[in-house]
Amino acid sequence: MGDILVGTCSWTDRALVASGWYPRGRRDAEGRLRFYAERFPVVEADSSYYALPSERTSRLWAERTPDGFVFDVKAFSLLTGHPTRPDALPADLRPALARRRAPDPGGRDAGLLDELWARFTEALAPLRRAGRLGTVLFQFPPSLTPGPRSEAFVRACRERARGWPFAVEFRHPDWWRGDREPATAALLADLDATAVAVDTARDLPTSMPPFAPVTTRRLAVVRFHGRSPHWGTGSKEEAYRHTYTEGELAAWVPRVRGLAERTEQVHVLFNNCCADAAVRAAETMRRLLGEEVPHQLRHACMPLPGLWPGD
Secondary structure: OOEEEEEEOOOOOHHHHHHOOOOOOOOOHHHHHHHHHOOOOEEEEOHHHHOOOOHHHHHHHHHOOOOOOEEEEEOOHHHHOOOOOHHHOOHHHHHHHHHOOOOOOOOOOHHHHHHHHHHHHHHHHHHHHOOOEEEEEEEEOOOOOOOHHHHHHHHHHHHHOOOOOEEEEEOOHHHHOOOHHHHHHHHHHHOOOEEEEEEOOOOOOOOOOOOOOOOOOOOEEEEEOOOOOOOOOOOHHHHOEOOOOHHHHHOOHHHHHHHHHHOOEEEEEEOOEOOOHHHHHHHHHHHHHOOOOOHHHHHHHOOOOOOOOOO
């Protein structure tokens, strides 16, 4: 039976910080992370999706967390084919982004991507050296629909990230629908990539099937995005606003345990926003799975509730 690590998709979300979950004296950058890491063993760093992280930042993350704590780091938006604002890049790379037209890993913008990959790798090196890197999450946009061209793009990303711990979350539901499901699982298994299972709203055109495949022995990942009816259409706050009920989480318990029986480790991460809804859901899931929840977490939630390139 593999280890099951439960946490949230951010420890710096504005709604969480404003909720009062962090006590006085623990609300600065260092205090928040240390407080979080005393209560959960895993967290997703999503800031790296919006802007290239720095080596100094990931070094501080490693220094402020205990042995055994791990970060799942979200890949920078441009690396996964998402639209990216020029000001998300370092100033010296912005002109190259302005000239770039579309994702083309082997073509005219290869020089820009080469530099982005190099800087991204360098930035995360402190986490690797400290044993704090769980996986790098490549969340591909809804515009990446199944087909040969999209598969080639995913393969090109994996080639650039050869040797990295690599997890994939597709945002177009057709990757996991009907007859396509086995082919998608086979693609990820061939790439030694972890398939990310998701929980989202049901019965919407953009709903993701709650399929939980195992494509690598090393790791399985489940991300709980909430069940807002605005999933895929509303603002970030609307799309992810949801308070999970115990029944909704209990339905996932046998699936999570099933993943643990087939992998070395399972990461269960909550991305539902609205005050401290994510940390409360994470605490409930840990209890349902039979994990021992630290006394501090129970008290806090009651009232407000590898190898890498170049190695």
